[in-house]
Amino acid sequence: MTRVVDIIHLRSSSSCRSVALKSNRIASIRTALAWLLCLGLCAPALSATEDEVMKRVRERFPQSLVEKVFATPYPGLYEVLMDNKLFYTDEQVSFALVGNLIDIKSSQNLTQQRLRKLTAIEWKDLPLELAIKKVKGDGSRRLAIFSDPMCPHCITQERELAKITNVTIYTFMFPIERLHKGATERSRAIWCSPDRAKAWDELLLNRVEPRAKPCADPVKKIEALGTKLKISVTPTLVFGDGTVVAGGIPAQQVEKHLIEAAKNTPG
CATH class of the missing domain: 3.40.30.10 (Glutaredoxin)
Structure with missing residues (x-):
């Protein structure tokens, strides 16, 4: 089966995070969608700013080059460009979601589109x-x-x-x-x-x-x-x-x- 996403725990607890898989395991499409739905339902009314998430990511990964953090259209989900690679996390940086985010309606690979744009060289x-x-x-x-x-x-x-x-x-x-x-x-x-x-x-x-x-x-x-x-x-x-x-x-x-x-x- 084609890999959709790997979800790696960075911190345990909370009912939302119980959807997460252990490192190196592969999530099915159903699990990935359930995770995104959980993020939407559990996201707080006041979301963290991109700068706040950036700070937390750098604290989590002090040896890596964290270049940019952007809020995604999905509530509570942020994309992180680190070492020229893209992954997703929540505002507390309690997990790293590694893989391709696919738009179901258009079948477009949103991760590859963003990575191409973020790493482009003029x-x-x-x-x-x-x-x-x-x-x-x-x-x-x-x-x-x-x-x-x-x-x-x-x-x-x-x-x-x-x-x-x-x-x-x-x-x-x-x-x-x-x-x-x-x-x-x-x-x-x-x-x-x-x-x-x-x-x-x-x-x-x-x-x-x-x-x-x-x-x-x-x-x-x-x-x-x-x-x-x-x-x-x-x-x-x-x-x-x-x-x-x-x-x-x-x-x-x-x-x-x-x-x-x-x-x-x-x-």
Whole structure:
């Protein structure tokens, strides 16, 4: 059965919370709806403000980056953006509801819609001069990718991107040295190569090591950019409409996102 939601107890008691499941158990659609109904019936007349809930979430999760808290249309239910992931809680932060919130009438995945909006990266905020530019076919569509030359998942992603055409790909070399020893050195060598796009493809697709004399490179600037944009996983793809996909996806999904981005991008 498709997972709808996991409800994790953060504090026990109250009849409403008795609907909750223990951590890692899966709630059925009926249970999830009953939980939301319970929230509506049990919500106090005066709800907590988003700032108050934010404070409580940060107290509960001191080691995590709590970015935003919003009240949802459902009484007593708040959405929390933490570490670029979305979950739901009540105003006392007594549980964490992890999973997808589905609008039954429209069958739309409200969680994915919100996450896409909250984590979007404006294309204009990408300094494309720091990226390796590769035009495929007519280059009419746009895709940026933060990638580590020594990351196995990035190599797999490059093989999938090789199947895509009519796109301009901007590759921001984002070596994670603590995980992939030698990634920084190779990134710098690729940037200093006469043909950067060819040197990148040769290393990622054919494992041919780049050979180039040292030069001024943007590795440190891209590292700072990644921190600013909250890039924590390689590969991370950014489409023309701002949609961010962290982690590798197959060519068919890349194509789907490119088509959707073209629809959502003005001009």
